[in-house]
Amino acid sequence: MLAWYERGGVYAVAHLRGGGAYGREWHEAGRGARKEATITDFIDCAEHLIALGYTRPGRLAAEGASSGGIPTGGALVRRPDLWAAMAIQVPTVNATRNEFTESGPINVPEFGSVTTEEGLRALLIIDAYLRVRDGVPYPAVLLTTGLRDARVPPWQPAKLAARLQAATASGRPVLMRVEENGGHGAGSTRDQEQALLADVLAFILHASDGS
Numbered sequence: 001m002l003a004w005y006e007r008g009g010v011y012a013v014a015h016l017r018g019g020g021a022y023g024r025e026w027h028e029a030g031r032g033a034r035k036e037a038t039i040t041d042f043i044d045c046a047e048h049l050i051a052l053g054y055t056r057p058g059r060l061a062a063e064g065a066s067s068g069g070i071p072t073g074g075a076l077v078r079r080p081d082l083w084a085a086m087a088i089q090v091p092t093v094n095a096t097r098n099e100f101t102e103s104g105p106i107n108v109p110e111f112g113s114v115t116t117e118e119g120l121r122a123l124l125i126i127d128a129y130l131r132v133r134d135g136v137p138y139p140a141v142l143l144t145t146g147l148r149d150a151r152v153p154p155w156q157p158a159k160l161a162a163r164l165q166a167a168t169a170s171g172r173p174v175l176m177r178v179e180e181n182g183g184h185g186a187g188s189t190r191d192q193e194q195a196l197l198a199d200v201l202a203f204i205l206h207a208s209d210g211s
């Protein structure tokens with residue numbers, strides 16, 4: 001991150017309800033039907049940074065990967081006005097279809113199942129794809145995937161990229177980065193990791209006002 005700091009960048013980590021940072025109770029507070037808290041916590045963190053003067057919406061970027069696509073994707077479609085850019089890597093963004101993927105069933109206890117009313121309601125909270133609306137000025141968005149990803153198949157971020165490209169009224173780019181010889185990040189070579197980081201940082205710098 002030294003390259004980011006040398007350019008005046010500020011980096012903040014959001015520990016959201018639903019994650020494991022503060023134990024089981026913290027996890028349960030953002031799980032299942034309570035998953036909206038994970039997304040609103042992320043939005044609250046962004047607004048806090050703005051309120052303290054660290055940034056402003058024209059310069060604020062967010063990043064999340066894998067299940068981190070839930071808060072980033074959720075915040076993107078709920079508060080598109082809050083962000084200059086979103087970089088969402090190998091993300092779960094179409095949760096109502098996740099159950100039918102190779103690794104989907106193992107996530108049912110955490111996210112829910114479309115076969116029950118309670119589970120479907122929980123999945124609809126975290127499905128960013130279904131919340132995209134036509135004519136909304138969305139920020140610049142970079143979605144990434146690997147063609148060998150067995151955990152979150154490439155069609156998930158691809159669907160969101162296509163939907164955003166068709167819907168956005170901002171004129172800002174919606175891009176899809178595909179790693180042909182990679183998967184979910186584990187096992188990536190150093191060159192692959194560095195190339196991905198360079199692309200993400202370049203995208204964020206280009207999308208932020210004054211950079």
